[in-house]
Amino acid sequence: MQGKVFALLALLLVVIIGFASSVYVVSEQERAVKLRFGEVVEADVPPGLHFKIPFVNHVRKFDGRLLTLNARPERFLTIEKKSLIVDSYAKWRVANVEKYYTATSGEELRAHALLAQRINAGLRDKFGALDMHEVVSGKRDELMQSLTESIDKVARKQFGIEVVDIRVKQVDLPTDVRQSVFDRMNTEREREAREYRSRGQELAEGIRAAADREKVVIGSEAYRDAEAIRGRGDAKAAQIYAEAYSKDADFYAFWRSLKAYEQAFASKSDVLLLKPDSDFFRFMNEKDGK
Structure with missing residues (x-):
């Protein structure tokens, strides 16, 4: 039991x-x-x-989620044969399970290795067709979009993988040429700075010369206008005096003599040697104003 x-x-x-x-x-x-x-x-x-x-x-x-492939930084050559260290990454996911299993045995590391080979080859071709300026400009975005589309077609067909996006994280110069490139860039910037300073000094000299010339012109015109105004004023004053004095010529002569006496005897240290019958004492010698 x-x-x-x-x-x-x-x-x-x-x-x-x-x-x-x-x-x-x-x-x-x-x-x-x-x-x-x-x-x-x-x-x-x-x-x-x-x-x-x-x-x-x-x-x-x-x-089955969106996965990230962080590729190892690789050295690529531009169309100018200049070396660049490119650090990139890719976003991918499984699209066809059967193809993915057949191509990679279901191993994610194997899938990363296969994708990295295709992406590096594509980046090498794309960067090899660009110069240094195009690499660091907005044209790189178009390059990444084109590369994503081409790698996606290959990866879907061969590995059953959908490549959603490929991006460049960083583009840097190799260590052995970085210092020389920086020195050349520094030299170019110094040359540009000298040119700008020279242009600025030339412009400043022109502005100062124009200002000095304008100053002289304004001063001359002001002096000319002042002299003209002063001349018209003197002429007007002379006209007024002439009209006033012409009304009584004898009184004007007498008044002028008084002014002359006042100026002549203003200082006690002055000495005048004149004849008594001199015309200077005409009004003093006359009696009853005659």
Whole structure:
């Protein structure tokens, strides 16, 4: 009786193990392929709960999310035969599970190696057709888009991989030529700075000369206008004096003599040697104003 119990327990255990090994789950983030003795019998198992024949069928699961390939920095030559160190990355995901499994045996590292070879070859061809200026300009974006499209076609056909995007993280100069390039760039910038300073000095001299010339012209015109105004004023004053003095010539002569006396005797140290009958003392010698 005890042996039958053990046999039933053993049978139940086998059934449980067999049922557990025949059930598998594929999540939304995974892609799966069902194999039978190593041969693909179901290429793309949909997400959900599934059953398989234990010890006969085998299920391989792969990450179905968007993955990143960080390629090793590589040295490429431009059309000018100048070396550049290019650091790039790619975004990819599994598109055809059967092709992906056949090409890579389901190994992500193998997929990265195959993609890296194709991407490096494409970058080498693209950079080899550009000069240094085009590499660092906006034309590089067009280059990356074209490379993504071409690599995607090859990767879908050969590996079952969809290449979503390829980008260049950094473009740098090799260490052995970096210093010489920097020195040349520094020399060019200094030459440009000297040219700008020379042009600035030339322009400044021209501005100063024009300002000095304008200053002289303005001063001359102002002096000319002032002299003209002063001359008109003197003429007007002389006219007014003439009109005033012409009304009484004798009084004007008398008034002028008084002014002359005032100026002549202003200083006590002055000495005048004149004849008494000199015309200077005419009004002093006259009696009753005659």
